[in-house]
Amino acid sequence: MGLVLGSAHYLLAAVAFALLVRAILGKKAIRRNGEPLRNPPNTLPLVGNGIQFLQPRWNLLSWFDKCQRQFGYETLALTVPTLPPGVLIHDPKNLDYVFKHEGLFTKGNFVKTRSWDLFGNGIINADGDFWKLQRKAGLSFLNTANLRVLTDVALPQYLSESVKELESAKPDQVIDLQDIFHEITTKLMGKMAYNVTPLPFPFLSMEMHFSSPFSSSFDHASGCTAQRFQNPLYPLTEFFFGHKFRKSVSVVKKFGLEIVSRAMEEDAKKAAPVSASSSSPSEPPPPSTEQLDSISGSLIHSLLSAIPDSPETVADAALTYLSAGRDTTGQALTWTFYLLLSHPEVLAKIREEVASVLAQQPPNTGFSPTLFTPRVAPYALAVFYEALRLFPPIPFEIRQCQAPTTLPDGTFLPRDSVLVWCLWAMQRSRLTWGEEAGEFRPGRWLDGGGRMVMRGAGEFPVFYGGARSCLGRRMAEGIAVQVVPTVGWLFDFERGWGGGGERRSGSSLTLPMEGGLPVFVRRREVG
Structure with a gap:
């Protein structure tokens, strides 16, 4: 009954909004070579494709996939009453054009107004100088030296802690692998980017599982x-039913400001003169610990240096980077092992690669995650990339034109028109990926010599492209080529959920697995 009422309210709002938009923008028609664009399947009068956007996210992604299977690379008219007039693009050439003209295609007011409460002036909303300052801070944090500390010191430490947790699992105990992987990425970002492991307040601790107040609050707010992108009446519904959302945002914001406050205190202490009594000699820390401590909190300090007069903006930026570094990689690893559960032949090849690497080590060399890099473990990296292809952490994107333009396929877009592309659908395109596009085939990423073969951003936009290309790509690769071989080599897994059905993603800005990835785990008899 609630769904019926919600749909009825949506239809009324949609019709009114559609008439208003047409009155304002009707003279600026979207055309391709002078002709109107074709409509996607299930387009209705007045409400257009709005009902599709009202569906659960998994159904919406399936509809996007249906569009590309039916129309290929053709650009389609997208009519959603909560959106300005827009298009749905599938052609990699069009997407490359968007990436190359970053200033022309921005998030726009439609996206910013909906994501503002959670992310504020964070980099995903920022343009101009704010964006440049935050990106520069991110580049400084993710330099080669810091990434080396991540892969050689921090990641092995946190990965070994997760291995011990898996080893302690009882035979009949269900373990959530999504929780395990997010614990690793949370600790990495918490220590290296913000130096907050742990915080002095238990409810703000970065060393947490999904049940912790911060994580659950962030996930709910996300x-x-x-x-908001699917509900045209969200201001009204949140007014009556948004208490939990507002409370969740408050917890998240408090967390961000606490990170900034601690970093400012650290900067003040470093600037203060050191007294003789406080400089007494002490036992030096181990080299690895000293390396990690030397770069801990480097991102938050870079952000403070770049934006010294706005703690709130620094907090927004910090939380945006936290989400990017924690959620996307952790979710990608979750979907990777979900696929491996159904493809034991792929897991067997990963183990063959691990065995080959171990065989090349000097005698009595123990197993260490640091043995695995993108160069020596290309198949493991290919498995990760194939999982990213089928389950992209950001499944679809929305941009808005800041000036009239024409796409490479001849589609004219007036100012303020919207572009939507669905990575979920594009990366299942047979035109781009061949007849087996819907299948899990890591070998498609390798050449005849077993070396990785990368695709252009237009074909594989998981890491975006152009000036806004993902800063964390190398970090994600470094994490994946240690976690996938290590966990895949040391443990056997069995499904821990009943019914044998597929796992799905719930409503979120990214692609978390709804209900996690429950498994039974057993330690293998290996070195």
């Missing part, structure tokens, strides 16, 4: 923010 889900509500995602629903």
